[in-house]
Amino acid sequence: MEQQWQDISVSPLDDADPSTPFADKLDLDGDQIDEKRVTAETVEHLLGRPLDELFAEGRAKSPFTMAQLLERDPELAARFRGHRAPAES
Secondary structure (H helix, E strand, O other): OHHHHHHOOOOOOHHHOOOOOEEEEEOOOOOEEEEEEOOHHHHHHHHOOOHHHHHHHHHHHOOOOHHHHHHHOHHHHHHHOOOOOOOOO
């Protein structure tokens, strides 16, 4: 299991792009013990599905839009300010 984690490449963008996805390493209890930023291609490879499908599924299950989330969480909104306007779903 440890070797699989080591084999996951870190995104070259690292913290430069706040929209870069994370891979979480979990222990046997499901608690997060490590994380690394990865590429979209890595996510698709690990999950075996294209990102657009995963996003569509997530939007269908979400009770609110990204704009509504950012309205409710000013700290999160401040982190994303200036990167791009949230898309309405």
